[in-house]
Amino acid sequence: MVDDKLGSTNNTVTILHQNICGLRTKTDELLSSISPNSPLVLCLSEHHLKTFELDQISINRYKLDAAHSRQVLKGGGVCIFVRNTLECTKIDLDKYCKEQDIEICMLKLTSISHNILIIAVCRAPTGNFNMFLKRLDEILKSF
Secondary structure, three states: OOOOOOEEEEEEOOOOEEEEOOOOOOHHHHHHHHHOOOOOEEEEEEOOOOHHHOOOOOOOOOOEEEEOOOOOOOOOOEEEEEEEOEEEEEOOOOHHOEEEOOOEEEEEOEOOOOOOOEEEOOOOOOOOOOHHHHHHHHHHHHH
């Protein structure tokens, strides 16, 4: 059950994943494409932003709750935006991240009666697939 604090309660959690291939100039386009039935959660891969740049991104009615940005290489990155009305807890997975091989972030929806973990993950085509699988398996087994 999701209580969005606006008086409506339903049994669905809507999630959109988009390989955004550079978020900086695409927030308006993103909002247009998901309207009028905007999902509760937006998982975006390849945002191409550093942490401080991502913190400055504003998406109307959403807040950034979990993210990973590359520190050395250009491009990449994953993030999760949730509706402003939802309560979430970020789960730190930075120790599992390796640029190009596995870029991952996770959160737990805390305003939900059941435990719902949401993961955004990506791997560059040139990334190490075996490392990706190994680390993803470690993460999933820990939850």
